Amino acid sequence: MNCFPCFFSSEKKAKRNAAAASPGTNTKEFSPTVAPAPPSPLVGPLRSPDIAPKPANPVGNSSPQPSNTEPNNGNIAAQTFTFRELAVATRNFRPDCLIGEGGFGRVYKGTLEKTGKVVAVKQLDRNGLQGNREFLVEVLMLSLLHHANLVNLVGYCADGDQRLLVYEYMPSGSAEDHLFDLTEDQQPLDWFTRMRIAHGAAQGLEYLHEKANPPVIYRDLKTSNILLDENFNPKLSDFGLAKLGPIGEKTHVSSRVMGTYGYCAPEYARTGHLTVKSDVYSFGVVLLELISGRRAIDTAKPTQEQNLVTWAMPMFRDQKRYPELIDPLIEDDYPSKALNQAVAVAAMCLQDEASVRPMMADVVMALSFLTGPSHDTPSPASSTVPPLPDQMSITEGDSMDWGSSTSGV
The missing domain is CATH 3.30.200.20 (Phosphorylase Kinase; domain 1)
Known part of the structure; x- marks a missing residue:
């Protein structure tokens, strides 16, 4: 044994x-x-x-x-x-x-x-x-x-x-599979499917952050880790980097920096201080990928466009430029008010200051208005979980380890 x-x-x-x-x-x-x-x-x-x-x-x-x-x-x-x-x-x-x-x-x-x-x-x-x-x-x-x-x-x-x-088994693969490098026979995701994927991923994070006891920090949210069933309902996968969050009077947990470059919150990369707001930043990157159809990091693009967040920041400040963020494959098939709301949510999640980023419950609420009525069905985030054991807070070293993957589970 x-x-x-x-x-x-x-x-x-x-x-x-x-x-x-x-x-x-x-x-x-x-x-x-x-x-x-x-x-x-x-x-x-x-x-x-x-x-x-x-x-x-x-x-x-x-x-x-x-x-x-x-x-x-x-x-x-x-x-x-x-x-x-x-x-x-x-x-x-x-x-x-x-x-x-x-x-x-x-x-x-x-x-x-x-x-x-x-x-x-x-x-x-x-x-x-x-x-x-x-x-x-x-x-x-x-x-x-x-x-x-x-x-x-x-x-x-x-x-x-x-x-x-x-x-x-998740038959539709990952969100990444349906956003980037599509084959000729692949249909691009429509606007509402993208928002449903974002909303479902947000519900999964809300559950980890606000229903688990102590909270769980996922630490590796990215489109390749969002798997899709036959109806394109999303599920978070790959919990190997997950870590128990702070409890009591603690404001953060310290950890060597792990995750995937382009999704990592700036304060976590600088200090190794990990909070649930680190996941919120990663979610903002994922939401921006779903909106734009661009990768978090794309070295094939011109230098000033390689980092998705850096590229999008000037457009966040001018609502008239929001349509420039939309994936060209969507064309004009999206509600302009919904785009404004989605971009606003992404911008809030991507704030440099962790304390001003929203909680995932607020993100779930905001995105629910973009995917149709949701009040008739109880939210999965209302479920509860037993206390999680201290054994999962596994001691880690001090080095930085940027993970990468080409697909999820």
């Missing part, structure tokens, strides 16, 4: 071995290919002595969640899989099953043999120096947090040195 100390001991050993093998390697950029290992005996469930029970009937999740009928015995409420089961599900991790790659591993589409359920299987990079930390945080977070706008964790595998996460 692998408990928390066992994982951390393995991680430290992996770090020592990696450092000895390649002392000159830059871990910020090093991302070796993951090769499947031979199956090994099943490892027992993860354990945490203070894990609160998973809510049996979470409110506001449009998809019924499996209830935990067992008494709280300290086990993480997620299904365990053997490596062999997941190798069979993904046809031995064949390249044609690969649906995405990220800084911490690869994601494959698979079908569970026992149930026929289609899933997404993320195989963490065995040689990555932060693989176990990411694995633990994601299993813990998604086992305790349940919301219509958070991706559902089906289970995990901790066979030998293999670390895999199994999620519900």
